[in-house]
Amino acid sequence: MxxxxxxxxxxxxxxxxxIFDLHCHLDVMEHVNDPSLCFAEMQRTLKVGGKMILTTPIYEGKIKTERRAHYGPNGVQHFAEPEYHxxxxxNEGSLVTFHYGSDFAxxxxAWAPKCSxxxxxLNDTYLGVLGKFREVFVVTRRN
Structure with missing residues (x-):
């Protein structure tokens, strides 16, 4: 708590x-240590027909997702210049562990094979949704 x-x-x-109809995570996945475990857990806890709605930065022109840091028993191992959101x-911020590319879907x-x-x-000038990092992922538990 x-x-x-x-x-x-x-x-x-x-x-x-x-037990859940919905998981909603906004700009969380770029901070987790093991996204495969996160998606497996969300898939496990979703009812059939349930949805995950999430946002995470997808870097334009980046084809393959890049791991930037890893939390381990001996602390944090950095693979790139540390970045915090x-x-x-x-007040320390949240360490960015991944820069996701166009392979994220x-x-x-692969991480949640029972899902689509x-x-x-999004591109909506009325709502002011413009620029980078506008992707929203809707993941549905099929079976």
Whole structure:
């Protein structure tokens, strides 16, 4: 618990199988240590027909996803210049562990094989949705 809010490790959820209709994660996946575990856990806890809706930066022109850092028992191992994003519960920010490329949807399918993936790229001047990092992923549990 943090200030009255339940916090879970997305790589090892404590919830039962097939209990959720929806997982919603906005700009989280670029900070996790093992996205394959995250997607396996979300798939496990979703009901058939349930959805994952998520955003994460997809880097234009990057074909293959790049691991930038890894959390291990001996601390953090950096593979690129450390990068941090804002974090509302820590002034230190959140370490970026991945820069995702155009292979991200394929990776999701490998990590959550009972799901389908749709990527929506928003472009709405009325809502002010312009520029980079506009991709929204809608992942549906099929069976």
């Amino acid at each position: 943090h200030e009255g809010y339940r916090c879970e490790n997305l790589e090892a959820l404590t919830f039962a199988d097939a 804002g974090n509302p519960i820590s 394929d990776l999701i399918l 993936v749709n990527m929506i790229t």
